[in-house]
Amino acid sequence: MMLLDGVLALLLLLLAGRCVTAASLLQAIVAFIVLGLLLALSWVRLQAPxxxxxxxxxxxxxxxxxxxxxxxxLPASGIHHEFPWPWHGMKQAVSALGGLALAVMLALALHETAPEPAAAGETALAQLDAAGVxxxxxxxxxxxxxxxxxxxxxxxxxxxxxxxxxxxxxxxxxxxxxxxxxxxxxxxxxxxxxxxxxxxxxxxxxxxxxxxxxxxxxxxxxxxxxxxxxxxxxxxxxxxxxxxxxxxxxxxxxxxxxxxxxxxxxxxxxxxxxxxxxxxxxxxxxxxxxxxxxxxxxxxxxxxxxxxx
Amino acid sequence: MTLASITASVLIVVGTAFYIAGTVGLLRFPDIHSRLHALTKADNTGLGFLALGVALLSGSPRLAVLIALVWLLALIAASVACHLIARYALDGTDSDSEPRA
Amino acid sequence: MIVLVLDAACLALILLLGLGLVRVIAGPAAADRILAIQLSGTTTVGLLLLLAIRLEQPALIHAALVFVLFAALLALGFVYGTERKP
Incomplete structure (x- = not known):
């Protein structure tokens, strides 16, 4: 099962990268759909059916x-809106900055997470009888x-x-x-x-x-x-x-x-x-x-x- | 090790072998229609054997019926899907990046 | 013993999913990629069935059922509006 998880994680990264770097829209869509399959499997492995x-x-x-x-x-032409120069560069700069910011925030969040995140979950489980389901x-x-x-x-x-x-x-x-x-x-x-x-x-x-x-x-x-x-x-x-x-x-x-x-x-x-x-x-x-x-x-x-x- | 679990193991191994054949066919066959052939036969038989093995292991008739339903629907879905893809490929104007207007 | 068989089959299937990605990425035609999706879908369904038993979570069979239903829709969606009149 460890091996399975490892392969799964590797494939997820590969496909996620493929989604944003694919040469055409269809290739990105196909990668995204397969990514969805693998994500479902990941949720299974994370015990979240x-x-x-x-x-x-x-x-x-x-x-x-x-x-x-x-x-x-989509019409046969005009899918790829090539932006004029300053905007094109800016798009990539903004994406790169956004990605970086997200990575930093994720790292911080992982760092900050207290070792006992289950408090809310335990309260909910304790109250389950009153919930009606x-x-x-x-x-x-x-x-x-x-x-x-x-x-x-x-x-x-x-x-x-x-x-x-x-x-x-x-x-x-x-x-x-x-x-x-x-x-x-x-x-x-x-x-x-x-x-x-x-x-x-x-x-x-x-x-x-x-x-x-x-x-x-x-x-x-x-x-x-x-x-x-x-x-x-x-x-x-x-x-x-x-x-x-x-x-x-x-x-x-x-x-x-x-x-x-x-x-x-x-x-x-x-x-x-x-x-x-x-x-x-x-x-x-x-x-x-x-x-x-x-x-x-x-x-x-x-x-x-x-x-x- | 009961008889049921031995049978199930054999079924699951056979099913996996069909999956391997299907994937190898998808990768190695030269054109789209041969690939279709590899995929439809191999992986539906594969799923069939796997489902049979899993149903044996599930030990409950309710789950077994559900698993049988999965396979039955997969058979129907796969035959229609592959028919549609084959027709599409037969048209010969299958280019990758742009949709046809 | 049976756990070993299930684990090995799961591992084999996930590796096959990875191998199938070659067709997803290499194509060459759009139909090849859709074909690869179909195979990945069936492989995922197989994996879910195996995991349902292995992890003792029967609900995963429902997930497999849902995947099967949507597999046909994906093919329908792909060819939608492209077919000739007879």
Whole structure:
């Protein structure tokens, strides 16, 4: 296992270097996807199966498809914006300085880290019984630091709004379905297992690695597959229901937090008897919003529509 | 050392051998379609043997079903993926750096 | 004994992942690189299955499942919009 870790670390460095030095965009993307695979394995070795799952679903999977899709949409020329002289040099200088600063900060952080970093973790584990879920990571995400998770949901929605603002009209569902018969059949064959696994991961978050983010990403993958096989396309108009579903996670999370203030006396605190059903409700509504925003980030449109052949 | 674990060891070793063959094929074969051939056959059989070995070791029917599902989906995914890549390569306009407009 | 077999298989697979990088880096064509991703993906799935047993973390099988599902998506994403009309 030591050898395995050594090889893994070596390959990680190699691929990370490759990502920034690759000769073309596609080569960098390919290196990045393989880096995602290795990162997932590293999380496994670091005993963080939750992160391994997240990396598998988001890092290597969804992000890889997103990057490849973006690469496809780029025009044949004009990808490499060569900046005029002073800016070009400055870009490299800024990157070098940034890298150096990051390295120094990391070194300092490693140096400063106290030998007992587990205090918060132990407190969380001790309180696990009150959290309403058996899985410590989910308990921390949805209960102990619920406020952070709510803001993360907000960040994702922000990212989506940002992407919609800068989107190009080209991506407005203008791409047609691939002509091969196999890919729609793949979609039909794969859709039930993907949906099932996505929902299962959301549900499993309560007692084993999984949860809203991992499950949501897998559900988004189902949508991306429908979009890639032409069964679903981006539309420039969005319905009220879609906006509602996008906001659902944040709305349910906040409403539960606010409505229960008279009972518990604190924002985002949950009463004992209700805590488990609340966790599940919040988890599923978050997953729906996460899945939809990731899918819309992929199509780059504010709405979705069914394609008719 | 039980019979099950001996069988599992053999299966895992055979599976790994198929992985080795697949990777060597990917590196050594001269053109994309032969590489495809090396990859699809070898590493799906490899994953099959490996999955069988691991399922034997898992000792629980639930996990065994899950592992079987992994292999089944991998088979479907790999055949479609390789079909798509083969078609793409057949078009002959496969250049590296720039996408086709 | 079985631990030894599992460890050896894991080590072999990670070395194969490293070897496969030659195709990732050398190409020459875009399709070669995507092929290398497919192989790396299947190798990672194999590794995750082995590690699930070796480290006694059944949840890793879920991670393997997720990788399998996204492997097909990557190929779909790569060829998207490039195919001829029949």
């Amino acid at each position: 939750d992160l391994a799952l997240a990396e598998a679903a988001i890092g290597a999977g969804l992000l890889g498809v997103l990057l490849l899709g973006t690469w496809r949409h 058996k899985q410590p990571v989910t308990a921390v995400l949805l209960n102990f630091r619920a406020y952070d998770t709510l803001l993360e949901m907000g960040v994702l929605l922000m990212a989506l709004i940002g992407a919609l603002i800068v989107r190009r009209p080209l991506q407005d569902g203008s791409r047609i379905a691939p002509a091969t018969l196999l890919s729609p059949s793949l979609a039909r064959l794969f859709l039930p297992p993907i949906l099932l696994i996505g929902l299962y991961l959301v549900w499993a978050g309560a007692y084993s690695p999984g949860g809203a983010f991992q499950g949501g990403a897998v559900l988004a993958g189902a949508g991306v597959m429908l979009a890639l096989t032409g069964l679903l396309r981006g539309a420039s108009v969005d319905g009220l229901w879609l906006r509602g579903l996008l906001a659902l996670g944040a709305i349910v999370f906040t409403t539960a937090g606010v409505l229960l203030v008279p009972v518990t006396g604190h924002f985002m605190a949950y009463p004992d008897g209700l805590v488990t059903p609340l966790m599940v409700l919040i988890e599923f509504s978050l997953a729906i919003s996460i899945a939809l925003s990731l899918l819309l980030l992929f199509t780059g449109t504010p709405g979705l529509a069914r394609s008719r052949p």
